[in-house]
Amino acid sequence: MLRVLAHSWPLLLGVMLLMVGNGVQGTLLGIRGNVEGFSTFQLSVVMSAYFVGFLFGSMRAPAMIRRVGHVRVFAALGSLISAILVIYPVFPDWVAWTLLRVLAGFCFSGIYITAESWLNNTATNETRGQALSAYMIVQMLGIIASQVLMNLPDTSGFALFIIPSVLVSLAFMPILLAATPAPTFESTRRLSFRELFRISPLGCVGMLLTGGVFSAMFGMASVWGAQVNLSVREISMFVGALYVGGLVLQYPIGWASDRMDRRKLIMGLSFIAAAAMAITAFANPPFVVLLGAAVLLGGITNPVYALLIAYTNDFLNREDMAAASAGLIFLNGFGAIFGPLITGWMMETFGSGGFFLFIAILFLALGTYALWRMSQRAAPAVTGGFSSLSPTASSLAVDAVLDRGQGGRG
Numbered sequence: 001m002l003r004v005l006a007h008s009w010p011l012l013l014g015v016m017l018l019m020v021g022n023g024v025q026g027t028l029l030g031i032r033g034n035v036e037g038f039s040t041f042q043l044s045v046v047m048s049a050y051f052v053g054f055l056f057g058s059m060r061a062p063a064m065i066r067r068v069g070h071v072r073v074f075a076a077l078g079s080l081i082s083a084i085l086v087i088y089p090v091f092p093d094w095v096a097w098t099l100l101r102v103l104a105g106f107c108f109s110g111i112y113i114t115a116e117s118w119l120n121n122t123a124t125n126e127t128r129g130q131a132l133s134a135y136m137i138v139q140m141l142g143i144i145a146s147q148v149l150m151n152l153p154d155t156s157g158f159a160l161f162i163i164p165s166v167l168v169s170l171a172f173m174p175i176l177l178a179a180t181p182a183p184t185f186e187s188t189r190r191l192s193f194r195e196l197f198r199i200s201p202l203g204c205v206g207m208l209l210t211g212g213v214f215s216a217m218f219g220m221a222s223v224w225g226a227q228v229n230l231s232v233r234e235i236s237m238f239v240g241a242l243y244v245g246g247l248v249l250q251y252p253i254g255w256a257s258d259r260m261d262r263r264k265l266i267m268g269l270s271f272i273a274a275a276a277m278a279i280t281a282f283a284n285p286p287f288v289v290l291l292g293a294a295v296l297l298g299g300i301t302n303p304v305y306a307l308l309i310a311y312t313n314d315f316l317n318r319e320d321m322a323a324a325s326a327g328l329i330f331l332n333g334f335g336a337i338f339g340p341l342i343t344g345w346m347m348e349t350f351g352s353g354g355f356f357l358f359i360a361i362l363f364l365a366l367g368t369y370a371l372w373r374m375s376q377r378a379a380p381a382v383t384g385g386f387s388s389l390s391p392t393a394s395s396l397a398v399d400a401v402l403d404r405g406q407g408g409r410g
Helices: 002-035 040-068 070-090 094-122 128-149 159-176 193-199 201-227 232-257 262-283 287-313 318-350 354-374 395-405
Strands: none
Touching: 002 040, 002 070, 002 094, 002 128, 002 159, 002 201, 002 232, 040 070, 040 094, 040 201, 040 318, 070 094, 070 159, 128 159, 128 232, 193 201, 193 318, 201 232, 201 262, 201 287, 201 318, 201 354, 232 262, 232 287, 262 287, 262 354, 287 318, 287 354, 318 354
16 A cells, blocks of 8 residues: 555545545535525535536546547646636526536546546556555545535635635646656447346446435535534534445445345345435434434445446456446436435425435335345356445546456456
8 A cells, every 4th residue: 555655645635635625615505505595496406517517527528538638638627627616606696506517517527537547547457456445535535524624614705615726726736747657548348228237227227326315415415404504514524424434334345245145235235224314304313313324324325336336247247347337337427417406306395304305215216126136136156346436436447446356257
């Protein structure tokens, strides 16, 4: 690990600063939108817009990089992000914020792909696993650190918009000055969604559902917190707890997944999450219990995402894994677009508990579908190793995980 840090610390530092900036933006807009008088539905549209841009960016960024080079794309998208972050308070209108969020999602998607390609390019086959583990850890730490900044006493002013803009600008310095050669992008064979569904129905349906869970969690958590009159400190603690859960529970769940039928684990975790979220929706628990629910929710959502990718790969030859991962990530991103929209509608229809109720319904659907699929097909005879993955990782990072984690299969 020390060897990885010695070679990759500029990239990892830059990624952490990017995640701090993006994390502040995601939480702050939900709080500030409530101050500006936006309705829950309007804020849900604003939050969904990020995932529209992110999905589009994941499809277009590799072509842009091949055409003009990764340095130019990185600099252009980074400059646009810095500008967007300081424009939000200048135009406190939900339609303007929606358009800005689409641009922000597009830019961050391109930035992640560029940073991940750099990291992958600097790593060797022997160090790639450690490098990607470090990458996932700094992503989580960056988001957790961003919630500390949310406690600065200026949610109604400009400072909390300027600080992430500065952090994003500073993030480019270590990355752009890193003495590493430019990575290359090669075309990847595509799998049709029909073929992907034939290979793994559970993988496809699960990725759609977890996309909705992930975007509802991280897009609407601050909106929910403002609606139930939590303080800024409490909202930041709740959002931070979601990521702490993902950081802490990823490894033990991954360890268990390599020793049992992954579908049983997906089913069990989904039912646990569904029950916990349903209870939270109707019980009106104290704040300390809400923090525990957040740790559990984040700790289940991130590993289940990785479990679905690992389960699908159990049925694939190595040469098909990259194409399958691209399709699964697209399905996850498509599902993410609708998460905040439906959550916003449910919060307006059923009250603040609709936030947890929507997530409970999605996990219940996933657990039920996993149970049904277990009656339709036997578990694969050979399973590959589980690798920690985050829904914020691009297909390039996932492909790199597959290269080091599944290289022995064929």
